Amino acid sequence: VERALGIINNMFSYLVEAGYFDGNPLSLQRRRYAKKSMGEGIEDSLSPQEKALSRSLWDCVLEGVERMPHEEEPDRGRYERTRFILHAYYYLGARLSELVKHPFGSIRRKPSGSGFEWHVVGKSGHETTLPVLPELLEAIAQYREYLGLSPLPSAKEVGPFFRDSSGEGEIGSRRIYDIIRMTFQRGADVVEEYGFPDDLVAKVREASPHAIRHSFITHLANEEVPLPVLQRLARHKDIK
Helix, strand or coil: CHHHHHHHHHHHHHHHHHCCCCCCHHHHHHCEEEECCCCEEEECCCCHHHHCCCHHHHHHHHHHHHCCCCCCCCHHHHHHHHHHHHHHHHHHCCCCCHHHHCEHHHEEECCCCCCEEEEEECHHHCEEEEEECHHHHHHHHHHHHHCCCCCCCCCCCCCECCECCCCCCECCHHHHHHHHHHHHHHHHHHHHHCCCCHHHHHHHHCCCCHHHHHHHHHHHHHCCCCHHHHHHHHCCCCCC
């Protein structure tokens, strides 16, 4: 039943996105009430599909990054890091805290020698491997070459995914959060410039970094990637 409802919910979300419907009736079931530490209040808990940015909105966010000044330093460093952060979180479907905890060496060549995979330790210490798509390998190579490193990491490399302005130290989750939020502000400006409705401009401007993860999985779902594959990529025990 839950799987069927998930499929129907995705269908309604697509029809809303395509302009056939004004709203998704199943989304009302995904709101829940939550008690807060000071009294009771309502937590507007949107479904992952509602939090996700459509392909067109995500493209606007990426265009906002490409519009960043990057001809000279320190602008070039900020651009390269911001671009890589978005690509890494999107193509790995990673949670905000995860890449901070993993070294570059967690990206490793597959035992077969064909392609790369990410060795990730997720929630509750669960270990798994995920495929690294060619788009991410390209982004990795660009960022590492800017840092003066080899295009692809070795399994023994312990350096952090994201570097500070010196190119050597690491940056934490709080800084990454701020970078992504500023990137969404630039993306919202692009969305507004292209004449999207105000609610979509606001959606991008108010999006949290976790929307990147929702967007990646939802884009794959819209491309009819099978649910078991989506479940593995999202690393969720529950198919819902």
